[in-house]
Amino acid sequence: MPTAAATPTAAVTTTTSAAHITILAILTATTAYCFYKSRSLRRLKHSSNPNLTTTPQKGKIIFISETNTSKTLAQRLHNKLITNNLSFDLIDATNYEPEDLHKETLVLYVVSTWQDGNPPANGVFLSNWLNESAEDFRVGSSLLKDCKFAVFGVGSRVYGDKFNEVGKRFSREMRALGAVEILPFFEGDVDEGELDKVFSVWSEDVIRVLKSGEFSGNPSDLLEGNNSVYDYDDDDYEDDDEDDEVQSDIVDLEDIAGKAPSKKDMGVISSNGKKNGVKEMVTPVIRASLTKQGYKIIGSHSGVKICRWTKSQLRGRGGCYKHSFYGIESHRCMEATPSLACANKCVFCWRHHTNPVGKSWQWKMDDPLMIVNSALEQHKKMIKQMKGVPGVTSERLAEGLSPRHCALSLVGEPIMYPEINTLVDELHQRRISTFLVTNAQFPEKIASLKPITQLYVSVDAGTKDSMKAIDRPLFGDFWERFVDSLKALKDKQQRTVYRLTLVKGWNAEDVDAYSSLFAIGNPDFVEIKGVTYCGTSATSKLTMENVPWHADVKAFSEALAEKSNGEYEVACEHAHSCCILLAKVDKFKINGLLHTWIDYEKFHDLVASGKSFGSNEYMAVTPSWAVYGANEGGFDPDQARYKKERNHKTSR
Structure with a gap:
C-alpha cells in the first residue's frame, strides 16, 4: 500500500514542477515583451516628429539647454564645423530619439545642468534613457560600441558637488554603454567669465581630433579599436571636496580641458583668489x-x-x-x-x-x-x-x-x-x-x-x-x-x-x-x-x-x-x-504738489542727530x-x- 500511494504523489509533484516552469517561461517572455514594447511605444511616440531621422548618417550635435546658453554654444560649434567641411546635424534633445544612438558614429553633446543637478526640461527624456540603459543589465555594455562622443558641460561652481552633474553623468553613462570618448569631459563655468573661451578651446580640440591624419577626418573611422584618446579614471569626473574652494591661479585654458587642478596640486594661490587660506572675490x-x-x-x-x-x-x-x-x-x-x-x-x-x-x-x-x-x-x-x-x-x-x-x-x-x-x-x-x-x-x-x-x-x-x-x-x-x-x-x-x-x-x-x-x-x-x-x-x-x-x-x-x-x-x-x-x-x-525730491542737507542733519526719523522729514517739492x-x-x-x-x- 505504501508503494502504491507514493506513485500518484510523485506524479503530482512532477506535474506541479512542469507547471511552475511553464509559468516562469511565460512570465519571462512577458517581461521581455513588455520591455521591448515600452521602448517601441516610446519610439513610436517620437517618430511622429518630422525633424527626427530614422537612419542617422551625419554626426550629431545634441544640446540640452534651459536658458539657451548651451543652445547658443552648440550653434556656434555647428557653424565652426561647417566652415571646416565637417558635416553635422544640430539637434534639440527634445527632438531626438535615444533608441537611435546605437546607429550613430559620432555625437557631440553640449549639456547644461539646471537646479539640484538635474537636466533642463528638454533633456529629461534623453537623460533618463541613458541612466536606465546604463543600469539595465539586459542592455549590455556594447550597445553603443560604434558610437564616438564628446561632452561639454555648462554649469556653475556655486552649486558645489552638483556642478556640471548632468554632463558628468552623460560621459559616464555613454562609456558604460560602450561608446568611445574622443576627448575628456570639458566643463565651463557660466559665472567665472571664461565660458566662451573654454568652449572655443574645446571646439578647436574637437576639430583637431576630427581632422587629424589618424582618423582621416571621417567620423566613421574615428578611433577604431581604441577606448579613448586619453587614459583617465572615473575619479576624474568626481568633485573633490576641496575643489569647491580653490582652483589654480591663472589657469592655462588647455588645462581646463579636463578638470580644474585640485588644491593639492596648486599651492596657496588660486584663480578664485585663495591666498594663505583666504579667498579673494576677484579672480x-x-x-x-x-x-x-x-x-x-x-x-x-x-x-x-x-x-x-x-x-x-x-x-x-x-x-x-x-x-x-x-x-x-x-x-x-x-x-x-x-x-x-x-x-x-x-x-x-x-x-x-x-x-x-x-x-x-x-x-x-x-x-x-x-x-x-x-x-x-x-x-x-x-x-x-x-x-x-x-x-x-x-x-x-x-x-x-x-x-x-x-x-x-x-x-x-x-x-x-x-x-x-x-x-x-x-x-x-x-x-x-x-x-x-x-x-x-x-x-x-x-x-x-x-x-x-x-x-x-x-x-x-x-x-x-x-x-x-x-x-x-x-x-x-x-x-x-x-x-x-x-x-x-x-x-x-x-x-x-x-x-x-x-x-x-x-x-x-x-x-x-x-x-x-x-x-x-x-x-x-x-x-x-x-x-x-x-x-x-x-x-x-x-x-x-x-x-x-x-x-x-x-x-x-x-x-x-x-x-x-x-x-x-x-x-x-x-x-x-x-x-x-x-x-x-x-x-x-x-496740497496738490508732489514731493519726490530730497532735501539732502536735511537728511544729513537728521543722520548726524542720532535720532529716529522718517521719510517725510527730508522730502522736497518736485519741479514742474x-x-x-x-x-x-x-x-x-x-x-x-x-x-x-x-x-x-x-x-x-
Whole structure:
C-alpha cells in the first residue's frame, strides 16, 4: 500500500514542477515583451516628429539647454564645423530619439545642468534613457560600441558637488554603454567669465581630433579599436571636496580641458583668489573682464565706475532719471559697490554674469574706510579725464570732483558686504547721500541696515515661477527670502522703493501679480524701467525684441497705479531712460504738489542727530518739468539737449 500511494504523489509533484516552469517561461517572455514594447511605444511616440531621422548618417550635435546658453554654444560649434567641411546635424534633445544612438558614429553633446543637478526640461527624456540603459543589465555594455562622443558641460561652481552633474553623468553613462570618448569631459563655468573661451578651446580640440591624419577626418573611422584618446579614471569626473574652494591661479585654458587642478596640486594661490587660506572675490579672469567693461577694481571685492549720465551732465546735456525723480546731480554722483558678488544670475544682467556669485560672504574682507577712500580717489581720476571735453566747464568739473551722492548698486549685491553699515557711516560722515539696491535675498541684512537715504529692493517678477525664470536665484528658498525682504522693507522708516525692470516676453504683463506685492512691503515709491539691451552673449539671450518702448512702460505704470485704487499715482517720468515713478499719494502729495525730491542737507542733519526719523522729514517739492505729463518729459530745461544728426553735426 505504501508503494502504491507514493506513485500518484510523485506524479503530482512532477506535474506541479512542469507547471511552475511553464509559468516562469511565460512570465519571462512577458517581461521581455513588455520591455521591448515600452521602448517601441516610446519610439513610436517620437517618430511622429518630422525633424527626427530614422537612419542617422551625419554626426550629431545634441544640446540640452534651459536658458539657451548651451543652445547658443552648440550653434556656434555647428557653424565652426561647417566652415571646416565637417558635416553635422544640430539637434534639440527634445527632438531626438535615444533608441537611435546605437546607429550613430559620432555625437557631440553640449549639456547644461539646471537646479539640484538635474537636466533642463528638454533633456529629461534623453537623460533618463541613458541612466536606465546604463543600469539595465539586459542592455549590455556594447550597445553603443560604434558610437564616438564628446561632452561639454555648462554649469556653475556655486552649486558645489552638483556642478556640471548632468554632463558628468552623460560621459559616464555613454562609456558604460560602450561608446568611445574622443576627448575628456570639458566643463565651463557660466559665472567665472571664461565660458566662451573654454568652449572655443574645446571646439578647436574637437576639430583637431576630427581632422587629424589618424582618423582621416571621417567620423566613421574615428578611433577604431581604441577606448579613448586619453587614459583617465572615473575619479576624474568626481568633485573633490576641496575643489569647491580653490582652483589654480591663472589657469592655462588647455588645462581646463579636463578638470580644474585640485588644491593639492596648486599651492596657496588660486584663480578664485585663495591666498594663505583666504579667498579673494576677484579672480584674474573676473578682473580682466570687469576692467575691460570700464570698472575700477578696489581691493579684492569692490568696484567703482563712471556713468554715462555723469559725463552727460558734466557737459550740460542732462542727467539721469535720478535727477528728474529725486534731484540728484548726475555729475556729482559716484557709482560704486562694496561687493561684486551676487546671489542671482538674472537673465537681463547687463554685465553678462562676469561677476562672481555666492549665497554668503566667503571671501577676504577689505576695510570699509579703505574702500570709501579708494572709490573716491578712482572716481575723481575718471572725472579729471573729462577736462577739456566740449561742454565741460571748470565750474561743473570742480563740482564733479566733489561727489555728493553714492549709488551703491553698480554690479553685485552690496548688502552682502559684512561691514556695509560702517561703509554707509563713512559716506554719511562726508555728507555723501546713499541709494542702495538689494536683490531681496537677504532679509536679515535689510532688517539690520542703518538709515539709507533711499533703499531699493529689486522686484523682478510678481510670482514665484516667473522670478525663478528671470532672476535664476541660487537660493532654493528664494521666494520666501524675497517675501521676507519686502516685509523687512516695510519696517524701515526712511525712503523705500520697489524697482521693477520690465522685460518683454518675460514679466511685462504681470500687472495683477505686481500689484498684490504692494501691501507686503508698502514702498514709498515704485520705479518701473524698461530693460536695457547691452548685446548678446552665451549667458545673455535678450534681444531688442525684449526691450519695451517708453509708451509700453507708461501704459504698464498707469495700469499698475490704477490697480492700487488711488494709493499710488504716476508721479514722474524720464523718457530718455524709459523710466516711470509711482509715488505714495498720502505721504508725498501735499496740497496738490508732489514731493519726490530730497532735501539732502536735511537728511544729513537728521543722520548726524542720532535720532529716529522718517521719510517725510527730508522730502522736497518736485519741479514742474519733472512731473508726469510735462512737456519736458523729465528733461531739465536748464540743460542743453543735443541730438545727433545724420551728418554727425550737433544741433540744439
